[in-house]
Amino acid sequence: MNKIGKYEFIAEPFHCDFSGHLCLGHLGNHLLNAADFHATGRGFGMKHLLGIHRAWVLSRLAIEMNEMPQQLEHFNVETWIEGAMRYFTQRNFEIIGDNGKVYGYGRSVWAMIDTETRQPADIFAIDDGAINHFIVTEKPCPIEKGDRVKMGNQAELVRTIDVYYHDIDINGHVNSIKYIEHVIDLWVIPWYRVHQIKRFDIAYVAETHQGDQLHFYREQTGDLTYCIRLVKTDQNTLQDTEVCRCKIQFT
Secondary structure (H helix, E strand, O other): OOOOEEEEEEOOHHHEOOOOEEOHHHHHHHHHHHHHHHHHHOOOOHHHHHHOOEEEEEEEEEEEEOOOOEOOOEEEEEEEEEEEOOOEEEEEEEEEEOOOOEEEEEEEEEEEEEOOOOOEOOHHHHHHOHHHHHEOOOOOOOOOOOOOOOOOOOOEEEEEEEOOHHHEOOOOOEOHHHHHHHHHOOOOHHHHHHOOEEEEEEEEOOOOOOOOEEEEEEEEOOOOEEEEEEEEEOOOOOOEEEEEEEEEEEO
């Protein structure tokens, strides 16, 4: 089987924003779907893993776009595994049009966990390290790898939201892409009329559940660059825990 997967998608009208372009959150969902299609076809997808009490957990995601697909445009997501270690694997993405036009790229880091203990699990223990047969080293991903989002003490609390039903996914915690959508919502439509998202980085630290509160701390670190720290307040203990950090670069 080909080491690189290629999957077709369409920018559905109800997945596009006011400008008629695909929303970044929906693009993120397409990338995660492509990742699962690729893994499932090669024997280490979520359905198989859940049967043996294992699961993939997204640890980092970086998306860098030249432009977003427009409404009703067909596009393809190519995905491949760049490398694998005992507990983590690196997966890349290329978003391309039917005519070969490159819209952008993505980089991601995934961890495998034991769904019963929630502890890291050995990736190479799955089918005698079958994932090693699908590592691709010859296809480049030209965007920079995601780095640690550094923030100082100047971050301002700009929003607090409650976590509700639609934020929760099949694993019982806030969906990975929901964090991205909530961060993007920190800016209003007039801002997006004159600015586009060039790159979005997110690093996940802890899980958030229904009933928690999410606090968004934002700090401007460059001309059009912002860092955001998300902190949850546990409803029962009232303790605060950092759950993820993001960096968003506009153009």
